[in-house]
Amino acid sequence: MTGASGTEGAVARPTRARRQAEPLVPQGPARASAHVCQAAGCLSMGSDTLFAELKERVLASGARDVAVKRVGCLGLCSAGPLVEVPEQGRMFERLDQPGGVPLDELVASLTGGALGGRELGEEPFYSRQVKVVLERSGRVDPEKIEDYVADGGYEALTKAMTTMSPDEVIDEVVKSGLRGRGGAGYPTGLKWRTVAKAAAGPEGKYVVCNADEGDPGAFMDRSVLESCPQQVLEGMAIAAYAVGASRGYVYARAEYPLAVKRLTTAIRQAEREGYLGREVLGTRFDFQVEVRIGAGAFVCGEETALLASIQGGRGTPRPRPPYPATSGLWGCPTLINNVETFANIASLVERSGEAFASIGTERSKGTKVFALTGAVTNTGLIEVPMGLSLREIVFDIGGGLAEGRKFKAVQTGGPSGGCIPEHLLDMTVDYETLSQAGSIMGSGGMIVMDDTSCMVDVARYFMDFCREESCGKCLPCRVGTQEMYLLLNRICSGRAGMVHLARLEELATMVRATSLCGLGQGAPNPVFSTLRYFRDEYMAHIQDQVCPAGVCQIEGVPAVAGTHAGSHGGER
């Protein structure tokens, strides 16, 4: 996968170009500061050159009390490049783009002219969100630890290490009700306690951050790492202190070169400032973190496969138990949490478990970050309290669908998730409700589909994904995903009979029950959920040889009467 990921040299020397990229900082307090989003979305719209240009314009204007600052993701990626001026409560969208805000308008705003852009307070996209994980995202410079510290960063680690015992830290996490944000929703505090109680292995214990965000349509972790990598590292350091680990790894996708670069910079700076490394905060607590870069294998998001990959091998999962919490890296107890989970820790420790638990629902506490994409007006990164309804997310925050398009489904949970239809839009978003509806919370991808999407085709798309990403170790996943793909292909092309549909359902049930890891067990989910809510679309393909959405190419060959799934006919 990709030349997209020529990871840049870890630590670049400050070249001329780099010095130019330094923010503009006024001598005294800033009257207005332009927060220029420098996360991947806006960067691809040219926000780096815009940043330089803006600085020059401000300097040229002679204003001495205006700051121009590089920040992380501001959320509404579809309206990039974005610049926020927090002192004025203004957001400038599509800056310098056709149909967007002209640069002059921003410069005028900053230098005492008429206030431009959009007022933030009234926009539901911004006002309906609650930011815990992304609190500092659009506020601090992702490449400067000083900025993070000045914003209150590492106060939680200091508090934990100076005023709390490891057990007390774990108690707080348990009290918070925080559950794993990687998808499965296992209670974080319980996991920490298991690792803390486990006897250390020959090489101690490990803390691993799972940043192998592989679900197509999900970019929460990328954004967090690009926007505020220190927050993740602080969470890891607190975890290491709590469970007694001295080594940590962040396993990140190769597809995210900018995230890897900022993370690497962040580790170097944190070591320099004594928040990581041999003597954390001048104590005997030793915690060293390394980055390991994945190499394009979705299955490595599964924890045992991830560990195999960190150890330099093929990323194939192994049966559990033993769980990594008791036997992980090199047989040592290993705590594995996802990026967003770690990003919650600092605020949780700083404010208290109870405060954290005051947000959310009975069994799903806190907030959840979603990548809202697809056929919705406002696409981007959002953070909402657990328990908001899907309708509020899609129609209020997301701004609904484009003019004239009809809502069909929201896909959540990636290839192991499902499609939620219109009549369930009022359901709340939490772990249990989503799973009852046949989907999962997953890592947080949320893809809105309109009437131009064919749900059988969507099921086939995900099965195609799974068959290519299957590691090939266990038979049901290796061959079952392949066979399900062929059956779906047959249905999509109008060559299937009812017998093939029955076969698909049987096989899906078998693969779910017998596969070794979550990839295979979850692979049938898109099939189940589309069958549950959109069976009529399957029937249209089978009985009438028609694709209602007009997506599938019907071959018009009538289904044969055989009971065998028949020829793959070059579909491989």
Add this chain to the structure above:
Amino acid sequence: MSEVRTLVIDGRDVAANSDQTLLSVARENGIAIPTLCHLEGLTDIGACRLCMVELEGSKKLLPACVTQVQEGMRVVTSSERLLEYRRRVIEMFFLERNHVCAVCVANNSCELQSAARALSLTHFELAPLHPDVAVDATHERFVLDQNRCILCGRCVRVCDEIEGAHVWDIRGRGANARLVSDMGTPWGESTTCTSCGKCVQVCPTGALFEKGRSVAEPKARRPYVPYLVGHHRRA
């Protein structure tokens, strides 16, 4: 220190050591659970999913080869559902490569073929994948026929764990996974192979065989297997 555990398998009370797996206890008690990737003496990997069993009070199925016994477990090894799943597993093994029993050197001595028979599998319902795969006959004594390989990994493990050569590994992934020697180089040119033949001995099908054997001439070899791997592990 292992302790005694009591559990119930298929309605029978059985006693086991705490370090035993469900599979070994079942077999000790004459309860047959089919397996393909398991071989006594090699590390179990739980990959073929043929030995899945039901545990009372749990919705999840467990692979018997890697599940440690626990006090009071109530296990079912052959419900209608399990048998149906096992038939499907065997069917998919047949369909993923080109298994033509009639012209296979392992005809009559093949574990895949016997498993199909034991499960009364009479025909296949899913589509054959018919991959175009190679036969490697470059080794002076042995042949690798990818058409018959079920990726059980026994050869990989016996070569790594017993012979210590690690000639074999798996390349690629998913449906493109293939058994390879060295850098995917022909077996005859392998610089690591000791020609010990252990991989051939442990192959459950006709994927690895000795030259000069013909169709339906049994790969008379199973008797050696315990000596190859069993004693080594117990020692």
Add this chain to the structure above:
Amino acid sequence: MAPTTVAARPAPSDDKRWRQVDVRMRRLGYRPDGLIEVLHTAQEAFGYLDDEALHYIGDCLGVPPSMVYGVATFYSHFTLEPQGEHTCVVCTGTACYINGAGALVKELEARLGAHPGETTADGKVSVLAARCLGACSMAPAVVVDGEVYGKVGPERLLGILEEL
């Protein structure tokens, strides 16, 4: 695998790029678990991983050839074939898929004659498909020589490629 430390050995040739590989291996203490990291470095240095590189790295880290090969072929990021002068990665993640990534792939197939994973006959462009680049807000997204382009239609994509 036991962490057998294998000493440094002479590089296969005096090509300077081997130094990058050597430095990476030394930093990782020649531990076998550094295999993937070293493969990354070698691929960055040489553009792809050939047999010579795989053998050398395996020898230095004490990893058997079949294991090195197994790892290098497991991960889709690693390529064992030389790549074209330029790379064009089409994201085929869900958001891009429902926004027309399929049409982009078809267009490239039709105009360049290269399917994902292939390089054009003149060696100029390698076409790749990525699972998800995380640029879903700008779907469909394409990365040409490391530069991300959002909301790309077939016409624009061909325009971008022609300018190379």
Add this chain to the structure above:
Amino acid sequence: MDETAPGRRPRLATIWLDGCSGCHMSLLDIDERLLELAGRADIVYGCLVDAKEFPLDVDVTLVEGAVSSEEDLRKVLEVRERTRVLVALGDCAVTSNVPGMRNPFGPKPLLERAYIENVTINPGIPTEGLPALLPESLPVHAWAPVDVFVTGCPPSADRIFEVISGLLDGQLPEVGQVSRFG
């Protein structure tokens, strides 16, 4: 299709698609039990009798061989329509077996090898008089529902006899554990 009229003798047929005739040989190996069969049923079609057209109303048809050509396909659909109980006899009919060994590379290399590469006089792929090959050689039930599967290459004479006599008694036999692939 009308039900077997009381007192009417069951009608038995066999048909041979893409196979080696080994299953028919094995059928003949039931030896003197052939007489017993002949006493209980009318053999209305197959290589043992001289009928040219497949009859309209057959109770049991044994199909040997895989479906490899357009002619095989025509036959199997016709036979299915005219038969009450269809038996896939032997591995070729059940799995496509040896005829299916061409599936990984398709019919073209097969034809070239047979009619061009290994031929010295008038090499060329015949286009007349030979039914065209299907892209893949598939088992019978890829095209038409099959009622009984008898594995084996070939199935033993005893198995074949048991299956036929069971069917004549009106029972669908259990075949699994007593026969096997290969």
